[in-house]
Amino acid sequence: MSKTKNRIVLVTGATRGIGKGTALALSGDDTIVYITGRSESENQTSSLPGTLSTTVAEIKERGGQVIPVKCDHNDDKQIAQLLERVMDEQGQLDILVNCVYQVPDDLSVWKPFWQxxxxxxxxxxxNVGLRAHYLACYHAAPHMVKAQSGLMVTVSSPAARAYIHSVIYGLGKAAKDKMMYDIAKELREYNVAAFALWPGIVRTERLQPAIENNQLPAEYEVFKSGMESSEFTGRIIDAVDRSNTAMTYTGASWWNTTLAKKMGIVDIDGQQPESYAKLLGNPINAPEIMIK
Known part of the structure; x- marks a missing residue:
């Protein structure tokens, strides 16, 4: 199929949270957004609100074009079929955003790793938070390489450096950062950009009730001024893409707040959230060398 005039975007894990917010922020009358998830009805996969159909409805309310795809990102074949479908239907993929993630129910109950x-x-x-991101990039890369253009973004976390939640949580985030560093090196000569983003604390469906009911743990008080909406990540990606500056940021991890200031992007409340860098550290700078 010949290349369409629309920008084609794929956001994985878009039934709720950052994935949903990113899909909303990237939507528009010049963009077709593919979204994935497992939830076709409430309480199907999570007690938290959010389904494919509700995300679709909100994007359409904004005048956007959206195509929902039920996909279990635990299944390698379904990920491959997802990318095949996008290419069969559109002939291109301009932006891939890996947001899909599964949060264990007991993650917020602190225990040492051996327990x-x-x-x-x-x-x-x-498997979902890292492997599925790798496979989406794996299946998207040949098409972006052929087109000599494209942007891959993986949503990571300052847990790549700071201790947050658990050992496995941090291990997965650190691996995502390294994955995007190295993917970017292999894609650079094809004008395809790849980077990771570090959101701050995000007002998701999981956290918002605690905020509204003043039930946040005491240690969260210091982070309040930097809290972000679930759309902030997508606003940043949209700005980077539309400014044609993605190759400037390829091969690195970026705090959302850092890129937002560079791009002059504000959150949905018109404010730029404060950076957590002094509290949680900055991403590492990967060396330029490639040993093949």
Missing amino acids: RPVEQHWNAMI
Whole structure:
């Protein structure tokens, strides 16, 4: 199929949270957004609100074009079929945003790593939170290379450096950063950009009720001024893409707040959230060398 005039975007894990917000922020009358998720009805996969159909409805309310695809990112074949479908239907993929993630129900209950269930936590945060991101990039890369253009973004976290939640949580985030560093090196000569983003604390469906009911843990008080909406990440990606500056940022991890200031982007409340860098550190700078 010949290349369309629309910008083609794929956002994985878009039934709720950052994935949903990113899909909303990237939508527009010049963009077709493919979204994935498992939830076709409320309480199907999570007690938190959010389904494919509700995300579709909100994008359409904004005048956007959206195509929902039910996909279990635990299944390698479904990921491959997802990318095949996008290319069969559109003939191009301009932006891939890896947001899909599974949060174990007991993640917020702190325990040392030897007391946490290995299988459950590893499958959720490594198989889905890391492997599925790698496979989406793997299947998208040949098409972007052929087109000599494209942008891959993986949503990571300052847990790549700072201790947050658990050992497996941090391990997965650090691996995502390294994955994007190295993917970017291999894609640079084809004018395809790849980078990771570090959101701050995001007002998702999981966190918002605690904020509204003043039930946040005491240690969250210091982070309040930097909290972000779920759309902030997508606003940043949209600005980078539309400014044609993606290759400037390829091969690195970026705080959302850092890129937002560079791009002059504000959150949905018109403000730029404060940076957590002094509290949680900055991403590492990967060396330019490639040893093949």
